[in-house]
Amino acid sequence: MAEPFYITTAIHYPNGKPHIGHAYETIAADVLARFQRLMGREVRFQTGTDEHGLKMAQKARDLDITPRALADEMSGYFRDLFDKLNISYDRYIRTTEDVHHRASQAIWQAMEANGDLYLDRYEGWYSIRDEAYYDESELIEGEGNEKLSPQGTPVEWTVEESWFFRLSRYQKRLLALYNDNPDFIRPESRRNEVMRFVEGGLRDLSVSRTSFDWGVKVPGADNHVMYVWVDALTNYLTGLGYPDETEDFKKFWPADIHLIGKDIIRFHTVYWPAFLMSANLALPKQVFGHGFLLNRGQKESKSLGNVTDPGELVDTFGVDVLRYFLLREFAFGQDGSYSPEAIVTRSNAELANSYGNLAQRVMSFISKNCDGCFTASAPVEPVDQALRNKVQTACREELPAAFERLAFSSGLEAWMQAVFACNAYIDEQAPWALRKTDPERMQRVLATLCACIRDLSIAVSPVIPEASSKILDALCIPSAARDFAALAEDLALGEVRVENPKPAFPRLELPVQEEG
Ligand code: ME8
Numbered sequence: 001m002a003e004p005f006y007i008t009t010a011i012h013y014p015n016g017k018p019h020i021g022h023a024y025e026t027i028a029a030d031v032l033a034r035f036q037r038l039m040g041r042e043v044r045f046q047t048g049t050d051e052h053g054l055k056m057a058q059k060a061r062d063l064d065i066t067p068r069a070l071a072d073e074m075s076g077y078f079r080d081l082f083d084k085l086n087i088s089y090d091r092y093i094r095t096t097e098d099v100h101h102r103a104s105q106a107i108w109q110a111m112e113a114n115g116d117l118y119l120d121r122y123e124g125w126y127s128i129r130d131e132a133y134y135d136e137s138e139l140i141e142g143e144g145n146e147k148l149s150p151q152g153t154p155v156e157w158t159v160e161e162s163w164f165f166r167l168s169r170y171q172k173r174l175l176a177l178y179n180d181n182p183d184f185i186r187p188e189s190r191r192n193e194v195m196r197f198v199e200g201g202l203r204d205l206s207v208s209r210t211s212f213d214w215g216v217k218v219p220g221a222d223n224h225v226m227y228v229w230v231d232a233l234t235n236y237l238t239g240l241g242y243p244d245e246t247e248d249f250k251k252f253w254p255a256d257i258h259l260i261g262k263d264i265i266r267f268h269t270v271y272w273p274a275f276l277m278s279a280n281l282a283l284p285k286q287v288f289g290h291g292f293l294l295n296r297g298q299k300e301s302k303s304l305g306n307v308t309d310p311g312e313l314v315d316t317f318g319v320d321v322l323r324y325f326l327l328r329e330f331a332f333g334q335d336g337s338y339s340p341e342a343i344v345t346r347s348n349a350e351l352a353n354s355y356g357n358l359a360q361r362v363m364s365f366i367s368k369n370c371d372g373c374f375t376a377s378a379p380v381e382p383v384d385q386a387l388r389n390k391v392q393t394a395c396r397e398e399l400p401a402a403f404e405r406l407a408f409s410s411g412l413e414a415w416m417q418a419v420f421a422c423n424a425y426i427d428e429q430a431p432w433a434l435r436k437t438d439p440e441r442m443q444r445v446l447a448t449l450c451a452c453i454r455d456l457s458i459a460v461s462p463v464i465p466e467a468s469s470k471i472l473d474a475l476c477i478p479s480a481a482r483d484f485a486a487l488a489e490d491l492a493l494g495e496v497r498v499e500n501p502k503p504a505f506p507r508l509e510l511p512v513q514e515e516g
Contacts, residue, residue: 002042006252007033008236010260011050011093014074015059018081019300020338021261023310024293027323028332028408029259030087034462035403038483044252046239047082048093049075053228054128057214067214071096084314085323086465091239095216095231099238104216104231106243110279111165112219119221122162122206129153130263131228133206151263163208163218165230170274171202177273183286185269186406187333190262190289194269205271233272237281254282265289288406291335293326316340316511320464321347327408327463344508351467355419355456356505359471361426362449363501369435372498376447378440384448387425391452394418395459396487403462415460422452443496450475450496458482467504474501 009029012022026047033045051071060067075094082089093100111117125134127149134149142148149155178184178195185191208224209215215225234242236258240249260268268287276283292299300307313322317340325343328350330336366372394414402411426449434442454477461468461482472482476497 002040004044004251005033005036005041006044006240006255007036007046007257007259008239008255009047010258010264011048011095011232011235012078013053013055014049014051014071014078015055017074017077018310020295020308020310020313021293021300022078023081023085023313023322024326025259025261025290026082026087027085027326028290028406030085030089031323031327031408031462032257032259032403032406033088034465035400038458038462039400040483040485042251044091044240044248045089046091046093046236047087047089048091048235048239049078049095050228050232050235051075051094051096052215052225052231053131054209054212054214055131055228057212058128060214068096081311084311084319086319093235093239095235097238100231100235101216103238103242104226104234105219107234107237107275107279107281108226108230109219110281111275114278114280116166116169116278117163117207118166120162120164121159122164123159124157124206125149125155126158127151127153127155132267135203158211160210161224162206162210163221163224164204165207165271165275165278167202167205167271167274170277171198173277174198174202174270174273177283178269181285184283185265186286186288190265190269194265197266198270202270229267229271230275233267233275236284255284257286257288258284259288259290262289262291288333291330291333294335294337296339297337313343317343317347317508318505320467321351321505321508324351324412324464328412330409332406332408340511344510347505347508350416350419351464352503352505352507354416354423355460356467356503358419358422358426358449359453359457359474360501360503362446362453363471363474363498365431366446366450366496366498367501370443370446370496374443374446374496376440376443376494376496378438378444380444380448383425383429384444387421387448387452390421391418391455392487395455396484399459400484408463412460412463415456418452419456422449422456425449447494447496450498455487458484458487470502470504474499 007029009025033043037043056067056070060070079092125139127134130149130151130153134155138150139147139155140150147155175198185194207227207230208218209227210223213225215228216231218224218226236255240246240252242249258268273283295306295308298304298306325346329342329346394417398414399411429445431442431445454475457468457471476499
């Protein structure tokens with residue numbers, strides 16, 4: 001039986017349209033989900049929108065619409081974008097769904113039954129933009145002595161009756177969790193940051209609000225709504241049917257990985273495991289905090305006027321180019337930057353001129369010179385075998401080992417080296433010259449190349465699903481033979497069939513800059 005694999009992204013705040021950071025995170029999760037499916041695992045992939053909280057309520061008030069109307073409209077933009085990005089999610093969750101209210105109330109009651117919730121008065125700093133409480137000691141000073149959160153967002157002094165979660169009780173258990181499971185928090189730098197924070201001591205957490213009502217009602221205390229993070233984190237359980245003991249829940253919980261950005265690591269590695277321990281539920285196996293994506297080195301913001309619609313990037317460059325660029329350009333886990341020039345340069349060098357050109361050169365040559373079909377009979381030479389070995393090592397060992405660790409860029413680097421080796425082999429073997437001097441040897445060379453192109457296309461398919469399947473279609477590889485298990489069977493290295501090959505990547509030009 002296929003081993004289950006449950007992967008989630010953060011759920012996104014639909015208080016505006018999706019931005020490039022949302023696209024980046026969801027693409028990375030999709031690549032991992034597709035990769036694990038190809039490895040033969042039964043994957044459950046969840047994403048969605050986080051629709052409660054003060055941030056949503058305030059934005060709706062500013063627009064003079066209800067929070068529900070805002071969530072309905074914006075959530076649609078997220079779904080449309082994810083369709084455009086070819087995101088293969090199994091469940092798109094919206095926290096306004098009734099089933100989610102039920103799940104959030106159930107985990108609340110479980111925490112209450114464990115004696116971890118009590119009513120008191122909250123007095124302290126709150127950042128609406130971060131939907132987070134901060135200690136005085138964590139605040140930084142902005143211009144004009146204004147107090148700001150460590151993320152640089154405004155904070156306001158809040159005083160209200162609130163339910164509290166006894167987070168202070170969990171310090172030791174959390175530290176033991178991090179120590180016993182070094183991979184629970186990745187990358188290492190985030191793990192260190194969280195450990196220092198927890199070692200510094202934990203205060204009980206305010207987990208309800210009375211000053212607004214846009215949220216999940218606290219069971220038995222109707223004038224309170226849950227702190228948005230309590231319900232938001234619970235989405236990972238809701239999607240599997242919690243609190244019912246469904247088949248999905250039994251199969252997929254605990255999650256294999258929560259993929260999130262570095263700014264929300266504390267919520268996922270301190271609060272969330274503590275809530276789960278309190279509710280007596282198993283803990284996720286890993287939380288990975290990826291870096292931030294910057295636009296030419298700068299954070300996108302309305303005031304800088306550099307906010308880019310990720311859908312437009314797809315229209316300009318193509319979905320596979322964007323997916324490839326974002327995972328290839330810089331190491332996953334670190335911050336990285338994008339610009340149209342960098343996308344065009346990377347795509348032309350690696351996708352159009354190297355991989356795309358390799359496939360098109362070989363397949364159109366076969367169409368023209370061999371009627372698209374032949375069986376090679378000449379012996380396999382050591383040089384052919386050497387190329388096969390190089391490609392197979394990259395596709396079956398190096399890329400999968402790197403992707404398992406979420407080291408997408410180095411996996412793609414190994415893959416690209418194998419593409420380069422194929423191009424060097426064509427130049428050396430010069431099949432166009434063999435056509436006249438030794439047609440049998442020419443067929444062997446072409447068959448070797450087709451086997452390599454097949455392997456390269458299967459291995460890279462989680463990243464560039466559209467282009468790779470175009471190439472595999474042209475190579476007449478049946479869809480059932482397009483996973484990592486298929487790579488294990490080396491082709492007979494003989495039979496070749498090519499149908500209607502078309503270039504998978506156009507050579508891109510830089511978009512014309514508007515004069516301004
Ligand atoms: O934090 N680059 O939602 P969100 C890369 N609702 N990733 C980025 C980014 C950037 N420039 N900007 C944001 C929330 N992200 C909560 C999550 S989960 C139970 C609740 C990432 O819409 C961010 O780190 O502000 C987060 O993982 C995700 O996008 C959604 O951010």
